[in-house]
Amino acid sequence: MIHICIPAHDESATIGILLWKIRKVMAEFGRDYEITVLDDASTDGTAEVLDRYRRVLPLRILRSEQRLGCGAATERLLRDASDRSKYPKRDVAVTLQGDFTENPDDLVTMVKAIEGGADLVVGQLDRVATVLPRPLRLGRWFARFLLGRGARGAPVSDPISGFRAYRLVVLRKAFRAEDEGGEAADDGVSTVQGGSPTMAWASNVALLARTAPHARRIDEASYVLRLDPRSRPTRFNLVEELKALLPLRRIRWPAPPTGAS
Numbered sequence: 001m002i003h004i005c006i007p008a009h010d011e012s013a014t015i016g017i018l019l020w021k022i023r024k025v026m027a028e029f030g031r032d033y034e035i036t037v038l039d040d041a042s043t044d045g046t047a048e049v050l051d052r053y054r055r056v057l058p059l060r061i062l063r064s065e066q067r068l069g070c071g072a073a074t075e076r077l078l079r080d081a082s083d084r085s086k087y088p089k090r091d092v093a094v095t096l097q098g099d100f101t102e103n104p105d106d107l108v109t110m111v112k113a114i115e116g117g118a119d120l121v122v123g124q125l126d127r128v129a130t131v132l133p134r135p136l137r138l139g140r141w142f143a144r145f146l147l148g149r150g151a152r153g154a155p156v157s158d159p160i161s162g163f164r165a166y167r168l169v170v171l172r173k174a175f176r177a178e179d180e181g182g183e184a185a186d187d188g189v190s191t192v193q194g195g196s197p198t199m200a201w202a203s204n205v206a207l208l209a210r211t212a213p214h215a216r217r218i219d220e221a222s223y224v225l226r227l228d229p230r231s232r233p234t235r236f237n238l239v240e241e242l243k244a245l246l247p248l249r250r251i252r253w254p255a256p257p258t259g260a261s
Helices: 015-029 046-053 070-084 104-115 134-147 168-179 187-194 200-214 238-250
Strands: 002-008 033-040 059-064 092-095 120-125 164-167 218-223
Touching (some): 002 015, 002 070, 015 033, 015 046, 033 046, 033 070, 046 059, 059 070, 070 092, 070 168, 070 200, 092 104, 134 238, 164 168, 168 200
Parallel strands (some): 002 033
Antiparallel strands (some): 092 164, 120 164
């Protein structure tokens, strides 16, 4: 089973198109799947759009009345998939954004990598096919500079990427270790994990640090960031995102334990 996890806040203009595209991709891919969307305190017509698609798709809808933010909403979705999976060594969770900036076509490569033996697959931005606005391009460069060792020692080239596929046993082990009082990889990770993880980049790095020790094999898969379909002003605050990365400079990436996953 492939659990496709989508946090959405005021995405009425794109969430329906995204869901229909997922339906087409998964019909061609030929795998069992379920979509779970967390409606993160939307105030537009997102709930109504989702309700219409529930009739024609394997779609579950979660709702938060209080705004969680991208990081916390994504974690809630992943915990939900982990808790519900009957076959965590086989099942996969994929994270997608509700604004359709990540193309569902690209999740096929990620899932195939999991089927080929990877436990965690992280999206690697195709810098040739993706044309980033100059502020975002410079911001991504500066993010690596701010992270310092936290970026250089990461098991992937783009630790701030949130487009990922997880073998669910990896998530289950990571969440269980934390819930039973296990220590995070570093105090910087604890800062993001224990507070209100609304900043996407910092939350992505922290979640990678929490799950990587439980993955025997971590792969990367190229994807193209789609900025053309955005139908609303971006909520991305580059200055706040960069500030949130500062505590993660102290991350020490541990080696995967023997027998993980």
